[in-house]
Amino acid sequence: MEKKISMKPAAETALIPKEITLDAIKQYKALLKKEFLLEARQQHTLYGVMLYIASTVFVIYLTMGSPEAETWNALFWITQLFICINAVAKSFLQEAKGRMLYYYSITSPVIFILSKLTYNIILMVAMGVINLMLFAAFMGNPTSSFFLFMGIGVLGSIGLGLIFTMLAAIASKALQQASLMAILGFPLVIPQLLLLARLSKAAFSEIFRDGVPIQLVLLILALDIMIVLLSVILYPFLWKD
């Protein structure tokens, strides 16, 4: 049997939508709407993630009581990381093979990945806020400015959501997807987590030198932009089966 080896990834043609037309925006909106509709119809996955958050925070509460500010901060970001893996993993794993074929016939990979990225950002921000509320409710609120910390939490959730969307896309092509996603992702999120943990000290009334918090925020945003660019460039190659 002749095995077909080289399928030229014909991504060049699909790399950039011919022109950013109204059509592309319409497709993007439709795909985004589809994600929300799916979420509304299959509510068990969303509730599953929420229950995951609640039980994780509860276990931490039982084992730690009310930890000090530094421990609280570290635990918050670690829980956020694991929530991200669980919440974002399903975004590609739930797409059946047939459905991917259908998307393939109606839209371009760039629009598809952008809608996924947007949806996962929204999902992660929502989950991050829930996580933060539960943390504050169970383990007290060691922050000096809760809303500042919430802002940093939102910023961090955006970054984590972006990076794990692309990794979910990669892992969805392999076996043992969920555990693979964690393996692939951990080395890549270390810098982001370090930046976030450092930045969140601003909300614990640690004094920074002038301009340092702004620098950290800009660095995190620059990383986010880079992830979006890389996803847009690389996803078309993954797209084809």
Next chain:
Amino acid sequence: MKLTWWKISAVVLLVYAVVGGLLLPVPELSQLGETIRNLYYHVCMWFAMMILFTISIIQSIKYLRTGDIRHDIKAMSYAGVGTYMGLLGYATGAIWASFTWADPNNPAYASFGSIMREPKLIGAAIALLIYGAYFILRSSVTDLDQRARVSAVYNVFAYAMLFPSIWIIPRLLPSLHPGQEGNPALNFNDIDTRMRIVFYPAVLGWTLLGAWISTLIIRYKFIVESKIVNNEK
């Protein structure tokens, strides 16, 4: 055996690096003593690792552009040898650290916790973890074409994320490691002239040795996968 000019120069440079590295004069520094000679081996491992990883990602990009499975085999082999060089870099670094950083009153493992927080070590650990994940990813995709494509995408993505982390992390954490801002030993003020005449040839020699090992692995893989590789043409 194909013995081309660069393989001969690899042998010559490495003989020079080992003999010259152990015998030629070095600056006398009280903290380092003779362990300063480890520069010729420890730092070179990291240079070789990064250069091999860079070749690997170039091969991955070539694969994505052409769909030629040979580029995928090359990318994998260079990444493998790069990882090996990284492990050797850790080993030589551990020997060096046990003479310079470790607290003489404590056993070596007691200082491990504080040593491992070094930003340079974290950067190196990230690089090795990324390529560990790369090989696990490869082994968990069964389809040949898909494996090549998915792992090439991850290689490019991870490599592009690795560099920001190497630049960012040292600026976030305190460090004992030399070369806080930028690349240790590349800076002209860091390194004595007497050492430079051994150091640069040593970097070149170790990198060429890494490339040599990689080409051997690649040729072996081409033979193993000859059915696939030759269908390609």
